[in-house]
Amino acid sequence: MIEVRPFESLGGANHGWLDAKHHFSFADYHDPARVHWGSLRVWNDDVIAPRSGFPPHPHANMEIITYVREGAITHEDSLGNKGRTEAGDVQVMSAGTGIRHAEYNLEDEETRIFQIWIVPEQTGGQPSWGAKPFPKDDRAGSFVTLASGLPEDGDALPIRTPARVAGATVRAGETVTYRLGEGRHLYLVPATGAIEVNGVAANARDGVAVRDVAEVAITAREDSEVVLVDAA
Numbered sequence: 001m002i003e004v005r006p007f008e009s010l011g012g013a014n015h016g017w018l019d020a021k022h023h024f025s026f027a028d029y030h031d032p033a034r035v036h037w038g039s040l041r042v043w044n045d046d047v048i049a050p051r052s053g054f055p056p057h058p059h060a061n062m063e064i065i066t067y068v069r070e071g072a073i074t075h076e077d078s079l080g081n082k083g084r085t086e087a088g089d090v091q092v093m094s095a096g097t098g099i100r101h102a103e104y105n106l107e108d109e110e111t112r113i114f115q116i117w118i119v120p121e122q123t124g125g126q127p128s129w130g131a132k133p134f135p136k137d138d139r140a141g142s143f144v145t146l147a148s149g150l151p152e153d154g155d156a157l158p159i160r161t162p163a164r165v166a167g168a169t170v171r172a173g174e175t176v177t178y179r180l181g182e183g184r185h186l187y188l189v190p191a192t193g194a195i196e197v198n199g200v201a202a203n204a205r206d207g208v209a210v211r212d213v214a215e216v217a218i219t220a221r222e223d224s225e226v227v228l229v230d231a232a
Contacts, residue, residue, distance in 0.1 A: 002200045002216075005034070005207035010045070017052035021045040023189070023207045037209055038185030038231035039161055042117035045189075045205055048073075050111075053104030059095035063118045063159040065147050066091045066103070067167070067227055069191045071111030077101035081129045089133045090146045090165070092157040094120070096127035114189065114227060120160040121149070132157050134167065142176055143168040143228070163231040170195070170220035178228065179215045185231045186210040193224025 011029030012021035020027075023043035025035045041062070048071075056076075066073060072086045077093070078100040085091045093101060105111040138144055143166040148156040150164055159165075168176050170193075180186050187209050194203045196219045202208050204224075210216055218226060 001209075001211050002197055002213065003209045004200060004202050005209065007045075007203070007205040010207070017049045019047040021205070023187075037187045039119045039163060040116070040185065040187055040229050040231040041119050042115065043187065043189065043207065043229070044115040046113050046115055048105040048111045048113070050105060050108050053106075054102055056100050056102045058098060058100050059093070060098040061120060061123045062095045063120050063161055064093045064095060065116040065118070065159065065165050067114040067116065067146070067165070069112040069114065071105060071107050071109050073111055073113060074104045074106045075101060075129065075131070076104075077129055079127060079129065083131050085131045086133070088135070089131065090157060091129065091131035092147050092159055093129045094125065094127055094160050096125040099127035101129070114191070116165060116229060118159065118161050118163050118229065118231060121162060122160070125160060130157050139167050139169050141168070141170065141174060143178055161232070163229060165227070165229050167225070167227045168218075170218065170224050170226060172220050172222045175217050175219040177215055177217050178230075180210065180213055180230065183232070184211070186213075186216065186228060187231070188218070188226055188228035191225040191227055194221040195219060195224050195226065196221060
């Protein structure tokens with residue numbers, strides 16, 4: 001099963017400082033057919049205006065991955081962590097028993113992010129935060145794991161759930177493949193460009209939900225940057 005969810009079909013709202021699109025039910029947007037995809041609960045496509053951002057607010061029992069597409073995001077939290085994550089890089093927050101955090105765009109340009117929430121395997125645990133650069137050259141023509149709770153992905157930022165977040169840059173005409181284990185749920189979004197997934201076309205910022213497929217071949221119709229979640 002391969003289902004394309006066009007960007008124009010996503011829920012969301014423009015709050016002025018934040019233009020948010022929701023691949024899954026979130027805030028005031030609810031679609032009973034789009035509540036989650038396996039343990040993947042949220043995929044928000046956020047455009048944050050310059051010199052604005054999310055003020056401090058709480059989370060618990062959620063793995064929150066932020067993939068910065070353009071600009072930069074500055075993180076602050078109740079553990080005393082502070083860091084700036086730039087385009088192409090990733091930060092992970094394990095909310096655990098509870099954490100308060102703020103995410104600001106302190107730049108003079110718009111910041112564009114994917115915010116991804118994955119349900120943890122177990123509740124509780126000490127909250128944590130981390131960030132890591134992933135130079136795009138390392139992702140040329142193949143997927144690189146960005147965050148993972150799978151034992152074979154030791155170099156990735158850790159998350160507390162058997163899921164993987166990966167990214168790839170694919171040049172026009174090239175194909176990358178990804179194998180999907182039995183019973184797994186794959187959700188991928190081209191951050192830029194246009195692709196085909198096993199021959200099914202998807203454009204920039206469309207969502208592609210995949211299950212019951214052993215392998216996907218992702219062919220770039222134009223230079224593309226692709227982010228995926230492989231979830232239980």
